[in-house]
Amino acid sequence: MINCIVVDDEPFAIGLLEDFIRKVPFLELVQTCENALEALEILKRGNIDLMFLDIKMPDINGLDLLKSLKNPPVVIFTTAYSEFAVESYNLDALDYLLKPVPFDRFLRSVNKAREYIEIGRAGSNADIPVEKAELDYFFVKANYQILKINFSDILYLEGLKDYVKIYCGPKAIMTNQSMKHIESRLPSASFVRVHRSYIVSLDKITSITKNRVVIGDKHIPVSGGFRDSFFQLIEKNL
Known part of the structure; x- marks a missing residue:
């Protein structure tokens, strides 16, 4: 199971992602957050594998939130603005979804996230190298x-x-x-x-x-x- 959070200041966007997440068996929604400060509190508790992150939010935007994290979870940006794509990938974001996000595009992205997260888990088991996990x-x-x-x-x-x-x-x-x-x-x-x-x-x-x-x-x-x-x-x- 992949534990995830949604960080977005738009109620409609949060609701859409909640609905999408419910449709995916391997995703578990831990919390929705309306701003970066709420997200920071959740992330401090640990055990978050994946964060769906909006960019334009009040006070602290999504890019600055990600920059502030020492050990961030896997991040999928969800935004209405295409101009931040290059910067998001420079911050090692896994994917960049443009709103309104269609479900098929969401599904491709979370499947990619699952593979990426499973590689990390396999590589950390018993401190063995990734190649010895028989990938x-x-x-x-x-x-x-x-x-x-x-x-x-x-x-x-x-x-x-x-x-x-x-x-x-x-x-x-x-x-x-x-x-x-x-x-x-x-x-x-x-x-x-x-x-x-x-x-x-x-x-x-x-x-x-x-x-x-x-x-x-x-x-x-x-x-x-x-x-x-x-x-x-x-x-x-x-």
């Missing part, structure tokens, strides 16, 4: 949203100066998360770094030469610092 996917922030990527879809990853490209086909998913962080999320039995700027999926390798890994039409360099460990791994599977 076959992970999430990345890209294009002002959070995307689910199946490990089996990944061909290779390319690290550039300020972002990483994840190739899952002809198009790449770009994220500003670091290569090191993403590498820590990948199952080590299936992915290997062959270059400072490249991680490849072992399953997707077409052929290997002395200095190149070929995946489809892409020729990926194998650098000296990673060559020995890479070929030792390959030799174990010969």
